[in-house]
Amino acid sequence: MLINIESLKTSGREPPVPVEIASSAGQxxxxxxxxIVPGRRLVGSGMLDGQKVLVKVFVSSRARKHWQRELDGLISLQQVQIASPGIIASGALDHGGYFICTAFLDDAATLQQRWDSLTEVYPGEPTAIALLGQALESIGQLHAQGLAQTDLHMGNFLLQGERLYVIDGDAIDTVSPGQPLTSEQAEDNLAIFFAQLDAQWDQLVELLLIDYLKVNPLAINPDRLASQVRKVRTERLSDWLSKALRDCTQFMVRRNWWRFSVVVRQQADDLHDLIEQPDAAFKAVPTLKDGGSSSVTRVSTNQHELVIKRYNIKGMGHWLTRFWRPSRAWHSWLAAQRLRFLNIATPAPLAMIESRFGPLRRRAWLICEYCPGQNLLELFGNDGHAEPSEEQGEALLALLRQLAGARISHGDFKATNLLWHAGQVWLIDLDGMQAHGSHAAWQKAWCVDRARLLRNWPASSPLALWLDVNLP
Known part of the structure; x- marks a missing residue:
């Protein structure tokens, strides 16, 4: 089917396929x-004159600018002999838009795909270190040639066999043609890469830099680099939380006068019926909790075991205190997204719905994956007759170190809101969770959380004594 650019531009997230596009280089x-970035850019695989290619099609009102930037970036990589897919053809499309075709690398995968396929990615794991080393060596080559990849993540490196390719010419910035980047410029760019890793990897940054320094021996300031990594992480988290409330690649948002809903886009089909009628789940099966300010139930779909929490309005007085501010479901959705982004164990948040009358909020629902773990009160018993095992104790302390590092307090840190599952302690019931702007504010809130956890067991019990000694 022959398609024009206007049709591609208005096709949203599901453009037709297969299609033929008339270009200056042929069909x-x-x-x-x-x-697919709707209305802006489409990336696909196909054929040009019998050759398999990767094609990028630019369709927005600023298509020429983005096309030129992509082309310039790829040419810059080729000029300094940094491996990147070769340009096959480039130019204007009939009736508007621009395109670039590059060589299609068979049996290649991004470093991110390789990373995700690893069974373990704990700090220091040899295969993980090897992948990071390949990326850092490539980054060093870029910096040595005065180039910077401004969208520096493992998805922008393509591995075919043992050879690593840099992709995404649009993000290649020629900072200092023919001259290596300065130390500060390199640190700023490296911070973008290291900020993508879990904070537990920070202790290994200097070790990881060995592969970088082999090809670009700069004087890197580790303290400044660490500061920049923290800054970039904060920016990335803020950007992710913003995405979690708007229609984008990761999330599907629907809003009208009567309701607001957001769902993880990949789960939208599986959760469609549940999002349309969230109360149906409370009628079909026995609930885990019923009444008061919230009700909780468990339900199965084709792909998931789920927990649905409905935030109730108990009456007019209760509604008057709630209607003008984001619902507790809204707050819990963002809290769960924050934890997942920080790699802190919590059941995956999949959807959130608010019932509304214009700007006024009413009931709301939060849908999360079901975690089959055992809560700590069940695990250790009401009497706290024994200390946790070494694995359990370390997992609990690891969770607390993560929360402290992110300056997060839970707000209702009782044993039933912590689950032991798959070697980790998971957090649930995030209605009262807060991220604090200062260490002093977090420390005050942590004292409350700490005392709440200790109250679950008799003060003289072995478990309570162990917690009192070991909790920060």
Whole structure:
């Protein structure tokens, strides 16, 4: 099917496929779309003159600018002999828009895909270190040639066999042509890469930099680099929380006068019926909790075991205190997204719904994956007759170190809100969770959390004594 650019521009997230596109280099045949930014850019695999290619199609009102930036970036990589997919064809499309075709690398995978396929990625794991080393060596080559990858993540490196390719020419910035980046410029760029890793990797940054320094021996200031990493992490978290409330690649948002809903886009089909009628789940099965300010139930879909929490309005007086501010479901959704982003164990948040009358909030629902873990009160018993095992104790302390590092307090830190599952302690019931702007504010809130956890067991019990000694 021959398609014009206007049709591609207005096709949203599901453009037709396969299609043919008329270009200055001949007919482009697109077999499948790999990535779509609606109304702006489409990336697909296909054929041009019998050769398999990766094609990028630019369709926005600023298509020429983005096309030129992509082309310039790829040319810059080729000029300094940094491995990148070769340019096959480039130019204007009939009836508007621009395109670039590069060589399609068979049997290649991004470093992110390789990373995700690892069974373990704990700090120091040899295979994980090897992958990071390959990326850092490539980054060093870029910096040595005066180039910087401004969207520096493992998804922008493509591994075919043993050879690593840099992709995404649009993000290649020529900072200092023919001259290596300065130490500060390199630190700022490296911070973008290291900020993508879990904070537990921070202790190994200097070790990881060995591969970088082999090809670009700069004087890197580890303290400044660490400061920049923290800054970038804060910016990335803020950006993620913003995305979690708007329609984008990761999330599907629907809003009208009567309701607001957001769902993880990949789960939208599986959760469709549940999002349309969230109360149906409370009628079909026995609830885990019923009444008061919230009700909780468990339900199965084709793909998931889920927990649904409904935030009730108990009456007019209660509604008057709630209608003008984001619901507790809204707050819990963002709290769970924050924890997941920080790699702190909590059941995956999949959807959130608010019933509304214009700007006024009413009832709300939060849908999360079900965690089959045992809560700590069940695990250790009401009497706290024994200390936790070494694995359990270390997992609990690891969770607390993560919360302290992120300056997060739970707000209702009782034993039933902590689950032991798969070697980790998971947090649930995030209605009262807060991220604090200062250490002093977090410390005050942590004292409350700490005391609440200790109250679960008799003060003289072995478990309570162990907690009192070991909790921060």
């Amino acid at each position: 482009l045949y697109v077999e499948r779309w790999l990535r």
